[in-house]
Amino acid sequence: MSKQPVQLVGGADLEDCRVPLVAEPLTADQAERLAPSFKALGDPVRLRLLSLIASHAGGETCVCDLTEAFDLTAPTISHHLKVLKEIGLVTAERRGTWVYYRAEQPALDLLSTVLSVPQGVNA
Amino acid sequence: MSKQPVQLVGGADLEDCRVPLVAEPLTADQAERLAPSFKALGDPVRLRLLSLIASHAGGETCVCDLTEAFDLTAPTISHHLKVLKEIGLVTAERRGTWVYYRAEQPALDLLSTVLSVPQGVNA
DNA sequence: CGTCTAGTTTGACGACCGTCTAGGCAATCG
DNA sequence: CGATTGCCTAGACGGTCGTCAAACTAGACG
Incomplete structure (x- = not known):
């Protein structure tokens, strides 16, 4: 019951995008499916929310605690x-x-991999 | 030779944001400085452009080649x-x-680190 | 049941974004 | 020089986004 595939809004699977963007050109299709995730991270409030949730001891956070942290x-x-x-x-x-909200670490890890720069790429 | 500090629009340094978002809560200030980078990646065209540039042999790509790849x-x-x-x-x-455009790998690597999920975090 | 608290949904409004056309600047070549 | 090619800037337009106030739903507790 682990390893649920990472899902996109439309239900499409993101797992086949788990390739460093530096390694080979993204296809138009891959870019179309990855972009919404990055767009979601493109707001300071959402970045902090995700960080608060993901870094919280126990792995989950109550909405009431989150709301208090913002103006x-x-x-x-x-x-x-x-x-x-x-997303x-x-x-x-x-x-x-x-x-209670909980972070989906595999989804985060996938995006991290896409942006990663493997040693010795395009030296 | 290496380790040029990654710069933000305003000239502020992004290097002190090089911490996994999962490890500890981002400050409001850190989130404010990181978000524009992710927002820039939140468009499919820009994602592909960056990937085309970053994965191109030789490390740089002519605009004319980039333009041809899109409608x-x-x-x-x-x-x-x-x-x-x-950004x-x-x-x-x-x-x-x-x-000619060239990818700034340290900037990419920083963002990858922010999203990374170190082993054993919030098991 | 009625009331209170916790969160979400709805609808509105101003700001921002992605795209285009038209026009401008820079380098090359006759 | 003038013409051409490569790329960027300026301005406009429609669509999306972030925010709020108001109204709604879901449990808890008497």
């Missing part, structure tokens, strides 16, 4: 969390009154 | 290249008639 209204935080959730960088689970 | 007008390609250049992911150099 923004709850709907705005909720909106950003939705964006992160829809598969986080998942959400309701337990009683509270909703 | 877009030259000004549009030029605009995207400018975005990549202004420091590529550099440009004119030699005679042609302009």
